[in-house]
Amino acid sequence: MNADEREAIMKELGIDNACWSPSTSNGCATSWRATSASRTATTSRPGTSSVPLIPVTLELAALSILVAVCLGVPAGVISAVRQDTGLDYALRVFSLAGLSMPAFWLGMVIILGAGVLAAVDSAGDLRATA
DSSP states (O other), rough: HHHHHHHHHHHHTTTOOOTTTTTSTTTHHHHHHHHHHHHTTTTOOOGGGGGHHHHHHHHHHHHHHHHHHHHHHHHHHHHHHHHTTTHHHHHHHHHHHHHHHHHHHHHHHHHHHHHHHHTTTTSBOOOOOO
C-alpha cells in the first residue's frame, strides 16, 4: 500500500485529521461525530445500522436476569433453610460451578445439552429416533 492509497482510506474512514490538529474544529468531539456516522470497514453499512438490534439485546438481558433470579433465589432459600445438609452442599457445589465456568463454555454446554434432550443434531435437524 503506497502513501496515496493510505491517505484515501484514511479520508474515507474519517480519520485523516488528528484530535489535536488545528484544522479540526472542536477537537475530538467533531472527529468522533464524523467517524461514528461513517461506514463500517467490513460491511460498508452505516455505523448506525446496528441500532435496531438494541431491543433484541435488551430482551436477551432481561430474560437472562429472569432465569438467574428464578434459579438463584429458590436455591439460596433452600440452602438457608436446610443448612449443612447434603442438599445444601449439592446446591453450593452447583452454584459455585456455574460461577466458576467461563460463560462462553457454559453456554455451549447448555445448547448441546438442550439439543440432545430435544433430539436435534449439530446441523439443527431433528434426528430420527428409531
